[in-house]
Amino acid sequence: MTGPITDANRSEVLTRGFSVVSDAIDPAVALDWRDRLVEQVAAARTAMNERTAIDDYMVHNPMLADATFYEVLENPAVVACLDEFLGDTSIVYAFTTSSMPAKGTNYSARVHVDCPRVIPGYMTNLGVIIALDDFTDENGATYFLPGSFERLEAPTESEFFASAERVHPRRGDLVVFNARTFHYGGLNNTEIDRHALTINACRSYMRQRFDYPRMIGDAAETFSPTLRRVLGYDVRVPASMDEYYLPEAQRLYKANRG
Ligand SMILES: O=C(O)CCC(=O)C(=O)O
Structure with a gap:
């Protein structure tokens, strides 16, 4: 295993549902991503309409408007x-x-989860919040309810806040969590916007929220094998018998993908 994940991170995610992975991304790189995200939030707000208003301050697929964000998806x-x-x-x-x-x-x-299903003892979705600013109680540090990922019913707000804990990643740290863990985005009481990138990952055989191979298309020809994998290029479904019988190297749903 490479990367900054420690045994404590592993154990916290598996038992409590969330953990802060420290020093994952170079803070200078995270600052560059922050600057770029600020531009995208501004553009999204300018283009906002009745249907997109619910996602105010949350940009979908930032890599489509700025290819730099592909770096996030293949960051080691x-x-x-x-x-x-x-x-x-x-x-x-x-x-x-x-x-x-x-x-x-x-x-x-x-109070919400980022995954609709519970399979006891089995995580289907993982959340990764990449802090582009230091999270503090004042600027809206996220709340998590420890050990709540196998609950079917959502806790009431009063039950949630009685036991919830806040996470305080610094710029470049990751908050890694079982996406079934109940959590809550905080209130930013400061004068400065607090920024973060969020990834929700799933098992190889599940459907993605967006059909990235169709969305991105041939531009992915030059992508690294890792980037292609995470975007779903190795688990595409054939649309014809010719595609089904493609030679091994060109197979759309590659072997041993689960
Ligand atoms: O940005 C945050 O503090 C919370 C994000 C969140 O709740 C989510 O991504 O589901």
Whole structure:
């Protein structure tokens, strides 16, 4: 196993549902991603309409408008988390950022999970929050309810807040969590927006929120094998018998993908 994940991280994710992986991304790189995200949030807000308003301060698929964000999806520390908890064939279900506006919050400010199913003893989805700012109680550090990932019923707000803990990653740290863990985005009481990138990863045989191979198309010809894997290029489904009988090297759903 490469990457900054420690035994403590592993054990916390498996028993409590979440953990902060420290020093995962070079803070200078995270700062560059932050600057780029600020531009995307501004552009998304300018283009906002009735249907997209629910996602205010949360940008879907930032790599489509700025290819730099593909780096996030193949970052070794991020991929190490996916490999660790979902196996080395796992893929990205969604790549959606989360910014807490100054003196405000976003759609994540509700008791919620990022995965609809519970299979006891088996994680289907992993959340990775990449902190682009230091999270503090003042700027909206996320709340998590320890050990809640096998509950079927959502806790009430009062039950949630009685036992929830806040996470305080620094810029470049990751918050890694079983996506079934109940959590809540905080309120930013400062004058400065707090930014983060969020990835939800799933098992190789599950469907993604977006059909990335169809969305991205031939541009992926030059992508690394890791980037192609996480985007789902190795688990595409044939649309004709010719595609089904393609030679091994060109197979759409590669062998041993789960
Ligand atoms: O940005 C945050 O603090 C929370 C994000 C969140 O709740 C989510 O991605 O589901």
